[in-house]
Amino acid sequence: MDAVKLMKELRVNYEQEASYLPKETGLSLIESTVQGDSRISAKCRDAKVEDLWSLTSFFDYTTQTFVLAVNLLDRFLAMMRIQPKHLSCISLSCLHMAAKVTEEECNLTPTDELIRIGQCRFTVSDLCRMEKIVAEKLNFKSKAVTALTFLHLYHQITASYCTDKETLSLDKLEAQLKACLCRISFSKAKPSVLALSLLKQEVEAIQSEDMLEITHHIQRHLKQIADSELLLWGERVARCLSEYASPECSKPNHRKLQWIVSRRTAQNLHSHRTAPELPTIPEGCWDESEDDSCEDTMSSGEESLSSSLGSDAEGPYFPLRL
Amino acid sequence: MMGDRPSPPRAMSSAPTTSPSVDKVDGFSRKSVRKAKQKRSQSSSQFRSQGKPIELTPLPLLKDVPGVEQPELFLKKLQQCCTVFDFMDTLSDLKMKEYKRSTLNELVDYVTVSRGYLTEQAYPEVVKMVSQNIFRTLPPSDSNEFDPEEDEPTLEASWPHLQLVYEFFIRFLESQEFQPSIAKKYIDQKFVLQLLELFDSEDPRERDYLKTVLHRIYGKFLGLRAFIRKQINNIFLRFVYETEHFNGVAELLEILGSIINGFALPLKAEHKQFLVKVLIPLHTVRSLSLFHAQLAYCIVQFLEKDPTLTEPVIRGLLKFWPKTCSQKEVMFLGELEEILDVIEPTQFVKIQEPLFKQISRCVSSPHFQVAERALYYWNNEYIMSLIEENSSVILPIMFSSLYRISKEHWNPAIVALVYNVLKAFMEMNSTLFDELTATYKSDRQREKKKEKEREELWKKLEDLELKRGLRSDGIIPT
Numbered sequence: 001m002d003a004v005k006l007m008k009e010l011r012v013n014y015e016q017e018a019s020y021l022p023k024e025t026g027l028s029l030i031e032s033t034v035q036g037d038s039r040i041s042a043k044c045r046d047a048k049v050e051d052l053w054s055l056t057s058f059f060d061y062t063t064q065t066f067v068l069a070v071n072l073l074d075r076f077l078a079m080m081r082i083q084p085k086h087l088s089c090i091s092l093s094c095l096h097m098a099a100k101v102t103e104e105e106c107n108l109t110p111t112d113e114l115i116r117i118g119q120c121r122f123t124v125s126d127l128c129r130m131e132k133i134v135a136e137k138l139n140f141k142s143k144a145v146t147a148l149t150f151l152h153l154y155h156q157i158t159a160s161y162c163t164d165k166e167t168l169s170l171d172k173l174e175a176q177l178k179a180c181l182c183r184i185s186f187s188k189a190k191p192s193v194l195a196l197s198l199l200k201q202e203v204e205a206i207q208s209e210d211m212l213e214i215t216h217h218i219q220r221h222l223k224q225i226a227d228s229e230l231l232l233w234g235e236r237v238a239r240c241l242s243e244y245a246s247p248e249c250s251k252p253n254h255r256k257l258q259w260i261v262s263r264r265t266a267q268n269l270h271s272h273r274t275a276p277e278l279p280t281i282p283e284g285c286w287d288e289s290e291d292d293s294c295e296d297t298m299s300s301g302e303e304s305l306s307s308s309l310g311s312d313a314e315g316p317y318f319p320l321r322l
Numbered sequence: 323m324m325g326d327r328p329s330p331p332r333a334m335s336s337a338p339t340t341s342p343s344v345d346k347v348d349g350f351s352r353k354s355v356r357k358a359k360q361k362r363s364q365s366s367s368q369f370r371s372q373g374k375p376i377e378l379t380p381l382p383l384l385k386d387v388p389g390v391e392q393p394e395l396f397l398k399k400l401q402q403c404c405t406v407f408d409f410m411d412t413l414s415d416l417k418m419k420e421y422k423r424s425t426l427n428e429l430v431d432y433v434t435v436s437r438g439y440l441t442e443q444a445y446p447e448v449v450k451m452v453s454q455n456i457f458r459t460l461p462p463s464d465s466n467e468f469d470p471e472e473d474e475p476t477l478e479a480s481w482p483h484l485q486l487v488y489e490f491f492i493r494f495l496e497s498q499e500f501q502p503s504i505a506k507k508y509i510d511q512k513f514v515l516q517l518l519e520l521f522d523s524e525d526p527r528e529r530d531y532l533k534t535v536l537h538r539i540y541g542k543f544l545g546l547r548a549f550i551r552k553q554i555n556n557i558f559l560r561f562v563y564e565t566e567h568f569n570g571v572a573e574l575l576e577i578l579g580s581i582i583n584g585f586a587l588p589l590k591a592e593h594k595q596f597l598v599k600v601l602i603p604l605h606t607v608r609s610l611s612l613f614h615a616q617l618a619y620c621i622v623q624f625l626e627k628d629p630t631l632t633e634p635v636i637r638g639l640l641k642f643w644p645k646t647c648s649q650k651e652v653m654f655l656g657e658l659e660e661i662l663d664v665i666e667p668t669q670f671v672k673i674q675e676p677l678f679k680q681i682s683r684c685v686s687s688p689h690f691q692v693a694e695r696a697l698y699y700w701n702n703e704y705i706m707s708l709i710e711e712n713s714s715v716i717l718p719i720m721f722s723s724l725y726r727i728s729k730e731h732w733n734p735a736i737v738a739l740v741y742n743v744l745k746a747f748m749e750m751n752s753t754l755f756d757e758l759t760a761t762y763k764s765d766r767q768r769e770k771k772k773e774k775e776r777e778e779l780w781k782k783l784e785d786l787e788l789k790r791g792l793r794s795d796g797i798i799p800t
Contacts, residue, residue, distance in 0.1 A: 054745045057759060058728060116734070117741050175756045245753050257742040259701040260735060265694050268656060278533070278576055281541045282584035 003160045007221060010153050013145050014222050017191050020071060020144045026078025027188050040082050042184045048091045049073070049182050055092075055118055059109045061099055063174040067148040067181065068098035074187045076134050086130075088120045093130040101142045119258050147177055150195035158199075158214050168211065173198055179244040180237060189233050193225055197233040201241070376418050378402050381425075384432050393441050396432065399425050400447040403487075404454045409479035419483070426486035433493045440499040448494055449508040455487040457516045460523055475524040475569075488531035495538040502542045509539060511549050518553050521570025533573040537580065551596075554578065558600045566607055575616035582623040589628050597624050597631060602638035610650055618657040625664060632669040636661065640680055648689040655684060655695040662705050670708050678716050682723040685740075690733040697739040700746055713751045720747070721758045 035041040049070055056066040072094040076082075082090065092114060099108055111124045134140070155170050176198055180186040186194060196219065203211040219225050261269075381402065387395055403426055407419050432439065461476055478484055494500065517539075520532055540550055554574055561568045585593060601624075604610075604617055625632055639658065644650035658677075662670075684696035699705050709716050724747075728740045748755045 050749070051745075054741070054748055057748065058741055058744060060729075117738055119738075171760050175760075179752065257745065259698060259742060260738065261694050261698060262691065262735065265652075265691055265698070268652065268695075269698070278537050278580040280580050280583040281537070283581070283586045284544070 003157065006153060006157050006160065010150075010157070010218070010221065013149055013153065014192055017145045017150075020075070020146065021190065022071075022074040022078035022187055024078075024188055027074065027184060030077060031184060038083060040077060040084055040087060044084055044087060045073075045077060045184050046182055048087050049184075051118070052091055052095055053178060053182065055095060055114070058117065059099075059114075060107065061095075061103055063178060064148055065095070065098045065102045066178060067146045068102060068144055069095040070181050070187075071144050071146045072097060072134060072138060072140065074184070075138055079137060088118070089122050089126055089130045090134065092118055092120060093127055093134050096127065097131055097135065097140065145191060147181075147189075147191035147194045147198075148174070150192045151177060151198065154195055154199045154215075154218060157218065158211055161214050162208075162210055168199075168202065168206075173202060176202070176237075176241055176244070180240050183240060185236065186240070190229075192222060193229055193233050194237070196225065197230060197237045200230070200234060201238055376405055376407065376415050378405060378418055378421060380421060384428060389438075392436075393439055393444070396429075396439055397443060397447050399429060400444070400451045403429070403451050406454060407480065407483065409482075423482055423486065426483060426490060430486060430490045430493060433490060433497055437499070440497065440501075442504060445504050446508050448491075449505075449513065452487055452491045453513070453516070455484060456520060460520070463524065475526060478523065478525040478528055481525070481527065484528065485531070488528070488535065492531070492534055492538065495535070495542065500542075506543055506545060509543065509546075511546065514539065514546055514550055515553065518550075518557065521557075521573060522568055524569055529570050529573045532570070533576055536574075537577050540577065540581065551581075551592075555596065555600055558604060562600075562603050562607060566609070571604075572613035572616050575613055575620055579616060579619050579623060582620055582627070585627050587627065593624075594628075594631065597621075598634055598638065602635065602642065605639065605654070606642050610653060614653045614657070618660055621657065622660050622664060625661060629666045629669055632661070632665055633672050636673045636677060640676055643680060648687070648692050651684065651687070651689075651692045652695050655692070655699075659699060659702065659705070662699075662708070663702070665708070667708060667711065671712060674708075674712055674715060675719065678719045682720050685720070686723040686727050686731075688732070690736055693727070693731070693733070693736050694739065697736070697743055700743045706746070710750050713747065714754060717747050717751060717754055718758060721755075722762060725759075725762055 030040055030045060031042045033039045033041040035043050052069055052073075053066060055061075056063075056069075069091070073091055076090060076094070096111060096114060111127050115122065115124065115127065151173055152170070155168055155173065158168055177195070180194065180198070189197075196215065199218075200212075200215050203215055219230065381395065381398055384392055384395055384399075403422055405418075405422065407415055407422065409419075461478070463476060514536075517532065517536060521529060521536075523529055523532070536550070540547055554577075557568060557574065558571070561571060582593075601617065601620060604613075610617075621635060625635060636658075639654060644654060681696050681699065684692050687693045687696075700709075720743075724740055724744055728737055728744065731737055731740070
């Protein structure tokens with residue numbers, strides 16, 4: 001696509017993005033909720049989004065599916081008061097809905113498999129009903145303008161303007177976007193701004209003057225992106241990404257996964273951990289100097305020691321009676 | 323008699339005498355229709371005297387006799403118990419057999435509770451009585467191919483007496499009055515050697531008693547310890563490298579477990595040699611399942627004593643890793659987990675690469691029990707913590723197998739477990755995980771592309787050939 005067309009499309013999406021934003025007040029409410037309440041907390045939501053990412057990766061769904069699913073989820077959560085126990089069902093519905101419009105039919109995982117792998121407790125019909133509810137509330141047909149939309153456009157624009165000697169990795173940007181989306185705070189950002197912040201910090205990382213020029217160009221083109229806004233989100237993105245890239249491992253800390261094994265394997269687990277019946281026989285340093293025909297090479301100095309101790313070894317170390 | 327079929331020879335073959343069609347299913351003879359064997363004569367319980375009925379003069383009970391006469395009566399009873407009876411003939415000497423049994427019973431109680439009965443003269447008599455009863459040629463097995471895992475063992479016919487003899491001997495050894503300094507004249511290397519041979523008995527009850535007896539002897543007779551260890555060494559080496567037959571491996575390993583547990587530090591070179599040259603090769607035997615629990619216990623005890631042995635042990639196990647026996651693979655995985663439970667982080671780092679390469683292969687095994695057992699490692703908290711510390715090394719090794727089987731494995735339960743493992747890795751090290759995912763996907767794309775190109779090339783060649791063939795009026799040029 002040539003540059004002019006791209007810019008036009010950019011404008012179009014920019015104008016539409018507001019209608020796909022989750023309600024800010026709703027998001028703030030979630031952020032301020034303490035965990036353990038009867039409402040969804042930020043930690044709850046973040047953990048669930050990470051689960052969605054695991055499932056996306058496992059079933060080989062695209063980032064597009066993931067981003068769309070998160071968008072649907074956030075919009076729904078910001079709009080409705082949800083009990084934490086329903087969160088699984090809602091998030092899986094969003095994932096399935098997103099997959100249906102994004103993925104090819106042959107790659108679509110059936111709902112029962114989705115539920116089984118996700119280790120959820122509800123049924124396929126529960127999932128179907130929830131999908132209908134979400135679709136209805138969000139008036140969702142098939143698309144949404146998300147940060148990924150912008151990211152793709154920015155990437156294409158950059159590619160069309162730039163020479164081949166420097167390329168921006170779309171995969172990397174997508175991975176970084178995914179990392180950001182796992183924190184609810186980033187759902188408050190306008191998708192165009194979030195995507196631009198990501199683009200900017202990556203461009204700065206690879207130190208390309210040309211690309212930096214392009215990002216400025218884009219910013220100017222989308223008139224309402226203020227410098228301050230870009231700066232703010234740029235900082236937050238940077239912080240998030242440095243945590244994501246840190247070599248320190250984040251310990252898996254939420255919900256313990258179920259490990260279901262077959263009966264035979266379960267029987268054999270820990271079957272060796274039986275306490276030994278025979279009491280320990282300590283090896284003495286005076287051992288084996290008694291018998292002449294013994295083959296141990298002991299220094300002759302030990303000889304006198306053993307004879308003075310006697311060879312009885314009727315120690316306290318094992319029972320005199322069974 | 324005329325016309326009768328000759329009685330089947332008392333050979334050691336298990337060939338049935340009924341018509342072959344009954345016995346063979348798919349060419350394999352069914353065990354269930356093997357005709358009932360005539361009980362083989364056990365030379366062990368062979369009646370040794372000339373065929374005259376045995377007469378023993380009944381002696382008074384020890385408790386009915388004044389204390390000063392008891393030691394002598396004790397000796398007389400011991401001598402009487404040296405008489406051995408034929409238990410193959412179930413009807414002979416019933417009264418005398420019962421007399422010996424009750425005498426033995428009496429002796430067991432006597433040894434347990436009495437004081438001051440053990441004179442110097444008693445020692446040789448006790449050892450003689452025990453030797454006469456237990457040292458014998460073991461009864462032959464029912465068939466050549468006795469499979470210890472499947473077949474019923476041949477039980478010792480004279481067990482009613484034998485059990486009491488063993489019981490008696492153990493109480494004697496454990497008695498407060500027992501003095502090894504006197505006993506060692508009679509319980510010597512020859513005695514021990516004969517004792518060890520008995521461990522090949524098919525009767526598990528006998529082996530259990532022998533285990534206790536040898537354990538006590540090892541504990542009490544310091545001078546015999548090196549000899550015992552050496553003989554056990556020989557038995558195991560013969561078992562592994564020559565015969566692959568010995569029924570008492572588990573019991574001997576149990577004794578060794580209690581010995582290893584008591585090793586002094588630093589470990590003697592002899593013991594380390596034993597670990598590497600005997601215990602590790604023991605893993606290669608076909609009948610491993612019969613003694614694996616005891617073997618694994620010994621190995622873990624060694625490692626708890628000296629963690630620096632971890633690397634040779636694990637490398638040894640990896641070298642002998644079963645390639646065609648899944649049941650054994652599952653056992654190895656169990657043992658490996660026990661070793662990892664006690665491993666030191668510094669040792670772990672030394673062997674993590676070859677170790678996880680093997681685990682990666684196990685995880686992709688089409689045998690679901692093997693895969694399941696290997697995946698279950700990720701449910702072990704300590705192993706998880708080790709993996710986390712070294713995820714940058716381990717994740718790349720495991721990644722492609724895990725990813726591949728998540729798509730390809732036939733067993734849904736395995737797929738669910740793989741999800742757990744991948745999720746754990748994802749949370750441990752997201753950056754690396756994303757990198758590996760991207761690489762894996764692009765590799766796969768490239769492969770797919772290559773395949774497509776190859777197919778197109780073949781198609782082109784096919785078309786070419788057809789065109790050439792059609793040119794000259796249907797005559798295919800050679």
